[in-house]
Amino acid sequence: MPTMENLPRMEFTNGSQNNKDMNKKDKIDLSVNFAGIKAPNPFWLASAPPTNSGYQIMKAFDAGWGGAVWKTLGMPTINVSSRYGSTNYGDTRMAGFSNIELITDRPLEDNLREMAEVKKYFPDHAVIASLMVDTRQEWEDIIKQVEDAGADGIELNFGCPHGMCERGMGSAVGQEPEVLKTIVEWVMEAANIPVITKLSPNITHITDPGLAAVHGKTDAISLINTVKSIVGIDLDSYAPYPVVDGKGTNGGYCGPAVKPIALHMLKDLMQHPEIKNTPISGIGGIETWRDVVEFILLGATSVQVCTAVMHYGFGIVREMEAGLINFMEDKGYTTIYDFAGKALPNVTDWKHLNLKSEVKAIINEDKCIGCGLCYIACDDGAHQAIALPTDGGRIPIIIEENCVGCNLCSLVCPVEECITMEKFDDGTEHETWHELTEQNRIPNTWNDDRAGGKGHYVPEPADALKNKRKDKSGTK
Numbered sequence: 447m448p449t450m451e452n453l454p455r456m457e458f459t460n461g462s463q464n465n466k467d468m469n470k471k472d473k474i475d476l477s478v479n480f481a482g483i484k485a486p487n488p489f490w491l492a493s494a495p496p497t498n499s500g501y502q503i504m505k506a507f508d509a510g511w512g513g514a515v516w517k518t519l520g521m522p523t524i525n526v527s528s529r530y531g532s533t534n535y536g537d538t539r540m541a542g543f544s545n546i547e548l549i550t551d552r553p554l555e556d557n558l559r560e561m562a563e564v565k566k567y568f569p570d571h572a573v574i575a576s577l578m579v580d581t582r583q584e585w586e587d588i589i590k591q592v593e594d595a596g597a598d599g600i601e602l603n604f605g606c607p608h609g610m611c612e613r614g615m616g617s618a619v620g621q622e623p624e625v626l627k628t629i630v631e632w633v634m635e636a637a638n639i640p641v642i643t644k645l646s647p648n649i650t651h652i653t654d655p656g657l658a659a660v661h662g663k664t665d666a667i668s669l670i671n672t673v674k675s676i677v678g679i680d681l682d683s684y685a686p687y688p689v690v691d692g693k694g695t696n697g698g699y700c701g702p703a704v705k706p707i708a709l710h711m712l713k714d715l716m717q718h719p720e721i722k723n724t725p726i727s728g729i730g731g732i733e734t735w736r737d738v739v740e741f742i743l744l745g746a747t748s749v750q751v752c753t754a755v756m757h758y759g760f761g762i763v764r765e766m767e768a769g770l771i772n773f774m775e776d777k778g779y780t781t782i783y784d785f786a787g788k789a790l791p792n793v794t795d796w797k798h799l800n801l802k803s804e805v806k807a808i809i810n811e812d813k814c815i816g817c818g819l820c821y822i823a824c825d826d827g828a829h830q831a832i833a834l835p836t837d838g839g840r841i842p843i844i845i846e847e848n849c850v851g852c853n854l855c856s857l858v859c860p861v862e863e864c865i866t867m868e869k870f871d872d873g874t875e876h877e878t879w880h881e882l883t884e885q886n887r888i889p890n891t892w893n894d895d896r897a898g899g900k901g902h903y904v905p906e907p908a909d910a911l912k913n914k915r916k917d918k919s920g921t922k
């Protein structure tokens with residue numbers, strides 16, 4: 447859940463400080479011009495249940511959202527009941543979310559009438575019509591209808607991984623770059639407003655459909671749609687969730703769990719020489735201002751949100767906006783274009799990483815609660831570099847020479863900032879696998895002295911049986 451603790455620190459010392467902060471904030475301009483679609487801010491709702499009706503979109507704009515991609519319009523559908531499933535992880539509900547819903551099942555005329563009404567109330571907000579139809583004629587007809595209703599842009603839904611793909615649409619198109627390109631070309635010929643091509647992540651190389659969209663002359667790209675998935679099996683009916691009368695099907699996965707997939711695909715597109723100049727709207731697991739900033743740092747210039755709104759409601763945009771403004775103020779940015787893509791030069795291939803850089807774990811004894819999780823993780827799952835104290839104390843000890851700096855203990859430690867990874871090299875040496883390969887210096891036998899793990903301590907296999915705890919395991 448987004449919290450105010452996530453926000454960069456704001457210090458108000460007195461009235462004049464307050465005024466100074468207000469002045470700086472006043473200079474921040476969140477407005478975007480995304481491939482010609484203008485919006486007061488980059489926070490947009492993704493095409494999904496929160497954009498199912500004019501009522502919801504007006505409520506969202508009133509709460510602070512700058513744009514909305516209408517729930518996909520297309521051809522008549524019939525939905526099933528039930529429709530959603532989720533991955534609950536520990537105390538976290540909906541860490542991942544799944545649906546087997548289709549495009550809108552509401553009449554097209556109702557959607558168009560409501561779209562026109564929303565534009566009347568909110569002329570400066572972005573209303574984008576998500577579309578999915580079949581034949582060229584159907585594309586031309588529906589484009590004309592949404593343009594007449596006042597839509598500011600069109601988004602092509604080539605991502606739905608259930609139901610619609612069985613009818614030759616959605617991800618069936620997203621997975622076939624040549625077909626995708628042809629449809630984008632049809633749309634570009636027919637449309638008078640900007641066109642965003644929304645990509646499916648259900649493909650090995652996202653640059654294939656990305657490039658096809660660019661070759662079809664799309665104005666912009668958005669990604670990701672949902673990931674083909676099964677979230678679980680009901681242990682009574684033996685059917686996958688969500689269960690529909692004793693049966694189930696693959697769903698589309700989204701929510702916080704898919705953010706890493708979305709960020710990676712965004713980066714792949716933004717680093718492609720032929721795609722990188724096409725504006726990209728980032729989607730997938732966005733919930734907090736920090737998520738928004740991360741997507742922008744990888745090049746997105748608007749973001750879209752579905753699951754987080756389905757979980758917490760439209761109000762989350764307030765935290766997103768406050769957090770984004772504080773971040774920009776802290777870093778001295780006035781528009782999102784000042785930092786869009788700033789992380790891209792730092793995302794490189796593994797072979798270019800510095801093999802001479804060295805970090806090791808340090809435990810802050812004042813913060814440690816002696817839970818032992820770091821010891822178990824390192825001893826069973828990493829490099830036997832943590833010892834338990836033998837003097838009756840509870841604070842584990844890092845065995846410096848064994849620590850390879852893998853991060854695992856710091857990731858499992860339940861206390862914030864208790865285990866930190868500290869730099870141990872002096873920063874003077876730099877050597878990469880790529881350089882070693884170029885210089886013909888890579889280890890090339892199993893026993894090569896230049897191999898990374900050679901000589902690194904591991905306990906003898908039989909040591910595993912020596913220290914069995916009598917209380918739990920008894921003696922052997």
Ligand SMILES: Cc1cc2nc3c(=O)[nH]c(=O)nc-3n(C[C@H](O)[C@H](O)[C@H](O)COP(=O)(O)O)c2cc1C
Pocket residue numbers: 492493494495517518543544545547548549550576603605644670671672699700701702704729730731732750751752753754
């Ligand atoms: C219940 C549900 C229905 C959706 N319907 C559509 C849709 O009609 N058209 C579309 O392009 N994407 C649809 N999506 C995908 C979302 O727009 C979005 O791409 C995806 O959920 C990832 O974003 P999130 O992690 O913020 O949810 C739907 C997602 C959900 C959960």
Ligand code: SF4
Pocket residue numbers: 806807823824828829830831832844848849850851852853854855856
């Ligand atoms: S960083 Fe890895 S190797 Fe080092 S102590 Fe932690 S878990 Fe062990």
Ligand code: SF4
Pocket residue numbers: 809813814815816817818819820821841842858859860861864865
């Ligand atoms: S996991 Fe963290 S809190 Fe628990 S023993 Fe290790 S250092 Fe201490």
